[in-house]
Amino acid sequence: xxxxxxxxxxxxxxxxxxxxxxxxxxxxxxxxxxxxxxxxxxxxxxxxxxxxxxxxxxxxxxxxxxxxxxxxxxxxxxxxxxxxxxxxxxxxxxxxxxxxxxxxxxxxxxxxxxxxxxxxxxxxxxxxxxxxxxxxxxxxxxxxxxxxxxxxxxxxxxxxxxxxxxxxxxxxxxxxxxxxxxxxxxxxxxxxxxxxxxxxxxxxxxxxxxxxxxxxxxxxxxxxxxxxxxxxxxxxxxxxxxxxxxxxxxxxxxxxxxxxxxxxxxxxxxxxxxxxxxxxxxxxxxxxxxxxxxxxxxxxxxxxxxxxxxxxxxxxxxxxxxxxxxxxxxxxxxxxxxxxxxxxxxxxxxxxxxxxxxxxxxxxxxxxxxxxxxxxxxxxxxxxxxxxxxxxxxxxxxx
Amino acid sequence: xxxxxxxxxxxxxxxxxxxxxxxxxxxxxxxxxxxxxxxxxxxxxxxxxxxxxxxxxxxxxxxxxxxxxxxxxxxxxxxxxxxxxxxxxxxxxxxxxxxxxxxxxxxxxxxxxxxxxxxxxxxxxxxxxxxxxxxxxxxxxxxxxxxxxxxxxxxxxxxxxxxxxxxxxxxxxxxxxxxxxxxxxxxxxxxxxxxxxxxxxxxxxxxxxxxxxxxxxxxxxxxxxxxxxxxxxxxxxxxxxxxxxxxxxxxxxxxxxxxxxxxxxxxxxxxxxxxxxxxxxxxxxxxxxxxxxxxxxxxxxxxxxxxxxxxxxxxxxxxxxxxxxxxxxxxxxxxxxxxxxxxxxxxxxxxxxxxxxxxxxxxxxxxxxxxxxxxxxxxxxxxxxxxxxxxxxxxxxxx
Ligand SMILES: Nc1ncnc2c1ncn2[C@@H]1O[C@H](COP(=O)(O)OP(=O)(O)O)[C@@H](O)[C@H]1O
Ligand SMILES: Nc1ncnc2c1ncn2[C@@H]1O[C@H](COP(=O)(O)OP(=O)(O)O)[C@@H](O)[C@H]1O
Numbered sequence: 144x145x146x147x148x149x150x151x152x153x154x155x156x157x158x159x160x161x162x163x164x165x166x167x168x169x170x171x172x173x174x175x176x177x178x179x180x181x182x183x184x185x186x187x188x189x190x191x192x193x194x195x196x197x198x199x200x201x202x203x204x205x206x207x208x209x210x211x212x213x214x215x216x217x218x219x220x221x222x223x224x225x226x227x228x229x230x231x232x233x234x235x236x237x238x239x240x241x242x243x244x245x246x247x248x249x250x251x252x253x254x255x256x257x258x259x260x261x262x263x264x265x266x267x268x269x270x271x272x273x274x275x276x277x278x279x280x281x282x283x284x285x286x287x288x289x290x291x292x293x294x295x296x297x298x299x300x301x302x303x304x305x306x307x308x309x310x311x312x313x314x315x316x317x318x319x320x321x322x323x324x325x326x327x328x329x330x331x332x333x334x335x336x337x338x339x340x341x342x343x344x345x346x347x348x349x350x351x352x353x354x355x356x357x358x359x360x361x362x363x364x365x366x367x368x369x370x371x372x373x374x375x376x377x378x379x380x381x382x383x384x385x386x387x388x389x390x391x392x393x394x395x396x397x398x399x400x401x402x403x404x405x406x407x408x409x410x411x412x413x414x415x416x417x418x419x420x421x422x423x424x425x426x427x428x429x430x431x432x433x434x435x436x437x438x439x440x441x442x443x444x445x446x447x448x449x450x451x452x453x454x455x456x457x458x459x460x461x462x463x464x465x466x467x468x469x470x471x472x473x474x475x476x477x478x479x480x481x482x483x484x485x486x487x488x489x490x491x492x493x494x495x496x497x498x499x500x501x502x503x504x505x506x507x508x509x510x511x512x513x514x515x516x517x518x519x520x521x522x523x524x525x526x527x528x529x530x531x532x533x534x535x536x537x538x539x540x541x542x
Numbered sequence: 543x544x545x546x547x548x549x550x551x552x553x554x555x556x557x558x559x560x561x562x563x564x565x566x567x568x569x570x571x572x573x574x575x576x577x578x579x580x581x582x583x584x585x586x587x588x589x590x591x592x593x594x595x596x597x598x599x600x601x602x603x604x605x606x607x608x609x610x611x612x613x614x615x616x617x618x619x620x621x622x623x624x625x626x627x628x629x630x631x632x633x634x635x636x637x638x639x640x641x642x643x644x645x646x647x648x649x650x651x652x653x654x655x656x657x658x659x660x661x662x663x664x665x666x667x668x669x670x671x672x673x674x675x676x677x678x679x680x681x682x683x684x685x686x687x688x689x690x691x692x693x694x695x696x697x698x699x700x701x702x703x704x705x706x707x708x709x710x711x712x713x714x715x716x717x718x719x720x721x722x723x724x725x726x727x728x729x730x731x732x733x734x735x736x737x738x739x740x741x742x743x744x745x746x747x748x749x750x751x752x753x754x755x756x757x758x759x760x761x762x763x764x765x766x767x768x769x770x771x772x773x774x775x776x777x778x779x780x781x782x783x784x785x786x787x788x789x790x791x792x793x794x795x796x797x798x799x800x801x802x803x804x805x806x807x808x809x810x811x812x813x814x815x816x817x818x819x820x821x822x823x824x825x826x827x828x829x830x831x832x833x834x835x836x837x838x839x840x841x842x843x844x845x846x847x848x849x850x851x852x853x854x855x856x857x858x859x860x861x862x863x864x865x866x867x868x869x870x871x872x873x874x875x876x877x878x879x880x881x882x883x884x885x886x887x888x889x890x891x892x893x894x895x896x897x898x899x900x901x902x903x904x905x906x907x908x909x910x911x912x913x914x915x916x917x918x919x920x921x922x923x924x925x926x927x928x929x930x931x932x933x934x935x936x937x938x939x940x941x
Binding site for chain 1: 773840
């Protein structure tokens with residue numbers, strides 16, 4: 144048996160999954176947080192043996208090298224055994240692949256230099272991803288490491304969709320274009336939806352709505368991303384937990400002028416204190432739905448703004464695709480919130496979209512939530528970025 | 543007989559029209575440019591007597607007070623006679639009405655203070671508009687002056703459309719919201735389209751595409767603006783002659799960081815050096831179409847980006863309206879460019895939109911350019927902001 148270790152490293156965190164590829168079974172998963180702080184938190188789950196009881200502990204974790212040492216210690220102590228399930232390869236989530244990386248790529252020194260170079264475009268993410276790679280290479284020196292880029296699925300965007308209407312030369316010099324993110328999820332979900340329907344992904348025009356804490360919409364034609372709502376960074380597009388999504392760029396200039404905010408302040412404001420949090424003081428959709436149910440006007444407005452934006456992207460991509468076969472909801476909100484889904488597609492009978500309220504109830508999937516006579520098939524399909532990363536990792540080392 | 547003088551004053555320019563309201567006839571029109579420069583340029587046309595021969599002259603024009611004196615001198619010398627056509631009222635275009643002005647408003651001292659106060663939101667436009675008002679009041683002291691706001695038609699936007707997903711308190715404190723512009727044009731055109739079709743505007747769901755140097759799209763439900771593409775400022779939305787329209791707000795932060803641009807530089811960049819000009823070095827649609835026809839790839843891409851954005855808004859508003867009765871093209875590009883119109887709505891048969899290529903040929907209107915069996919009636923309707931201003935001016939002083 145042979146497994147792939149999937150790694151997602153943030154600046155102060157490390158998420159991992161060990162996946163047995165024969166049956167695509169998750170053997171273990173974990174989350175190490177507060178790396179670099181006084182006390183780190185380690186959460187390890189032996190999914191194979193004891194899925195309901197994570198082992199939680201606290202201890203100082205200096206850096207990502209330490210984090211991998213702790214991870215290996217948990218595996219050794221609580222299982223599953225890495226001898227029984229030898230790690231065949233490590234798959235790393237990397238946020239920004241720029242224009243260089245269109246697909247899963249075996250990590251070499253040159254690849255690492257390129258990931259570092261792309262830090263200019265993703266200053267928060269790429270350096271942290273690289274820290275994880277370097278630490279993982281030390282922990283697993285004799286297996287191949289593969290980078291899976293969050294931007295790669297959007298490498299197929301046509302120029303009309305990726306080019307902003309700003310000075311061409313300046314944009315090219317500073318690598319300003321729409322890259323799109325959540326690519327691994329959009330790729331996984333678009334394929335999983337096709338499979339669930341017993342269709343060939345190349346024959347479907349799809350709109351994928353990834354609604355989590357971060358949120359993005361993608362138009363997928365015949366399996367290829369042709370437009371997506373996140374742009375140069377993950378800030379653009381839909382209303383998210385703490386991100387504004389679309390906003391008149393002149394608002395930034397205005398706030399710098401009248402409120403005395405710096406460019407860095409604005410960055411923090413729009414990425415961390417906006418979205419649902421900025422609108423209503425809570426980033427979590429469950430909180431807002433509970434408050435809205437009690438008649439809280441602020442929460443109701445926040446949901447209205449969220450929904451209005453979302454519907455706008457459905458329309459935008461409908462026109463782009465000309466004909467839509469499926470609309471797919473995924474991620475935390477998309478998989479679990481029937482009211483969000485119902486509102487997003489209400490009143491669109493003219494576009495051949497009819498939701499069945501009973502089918503739409505409840506959580507999880509994959510399932511169809513449109514009526515039998517709905518021209519567009521609407522689905523809920525749980526995303527699984529880790530599995531997609533593991534699959535692509537395997538393909539990259541076999542290919 | 544009695545006439546309304548329509549005034550549109552910029553920081554260094556003054557545009558005017560004298561309109562006889564009985565038959566809604568333009569009697570005279572003029573443009574005074576380079577106010578405050580060494581040599582000003584005056585262009586006056588006695589439309590009644592000699593429409594094809596404007597009187598052009600050059601002379602220094604210190605300020606807006608001088609400009610009105612020059613204008614009156616041209617009327618006195620070249621006609622039409624203001625004794626035969628006494629000015630009943632002066633209608634002033636004012637760009638920003640904020641949340642205070644929802645309709646044409648008789649100008650008082652308080653109104654002027656409010657227009658000045660709104661300069662924080664429209665620093666380029668409102669002070670210039672106010673200069674024009676003050677000068678016009680001196681030139682026409684005994685008639686009522688009325689302000690017509692470019693934002694007023696969008697006062698009906700619902701909160702879901704006008705609220706950005708940023709910090710609520712900060713937004714409210716600094717008056718950050720979607721205001722929308724080109725309102726006078728959208729209002730005029732939506733009504734003119736209904737009239738042309740012999741329908742009641744309250745019964746129609748319309749998408750108005752105002753495509754000029756500036757460009758904006760508006761969703762009009764039953765005569766009321768319910769969403770519009772320009773936002774806090776006229777920068778947001780469609781690709782324009784020199785404005786970027788939508789862009790990931792993080793691009794601004796990035797360019798400040800890596801290219802060392804100031805907030806003011808960014809403002810200039812996005813408003814004056816972007817759009818078609820930034821993409822292809824020319825802001826004028828005619829230039830781009832000529833170059834594209836010769837196979838110029840840069841021009842073709844610019845038109846693609848322009849068109850892709852435009853189609854996105856058609857889709858967005860289609861979904862917002864749920865059912866669309868008419869789509870109306872107006873302004874310089876919308877009225878004159880058959881290729882832009884054809885591309886904007888190509889391949890949308892699924893949405894009940896079918897353009898008739900023969901009807902679409904040529905310029906001007908009002909005319910229908912969709913096929914008889916197109917569910918959505920597509921029109922070209924020339925805009926006439928001056929006439930709309932004159933009408934609203936008259937209504938305000940009569941009401
Ligand atoms: N039952 C539910 N109803 C509504 N929203 C839910 C529900 N369960 C989870 N969510 C939402 O899912 C979001 C997290 O989604 P997720 O995809 O895990 O985010 P991330 O982008 O962090 O991966 C949370 O903000 C939460 O509001
Ligand atoms: N025949 C034409 N074909 C294409 N574009 C045209 C044509 N005539 C005028 N235009 C375009 O109209 C634009 C000006 O539109 P207009 O509505 O006058 O702009 P403004 O926003 O300045 O009022 C110009 O940029 C020009 O490209």
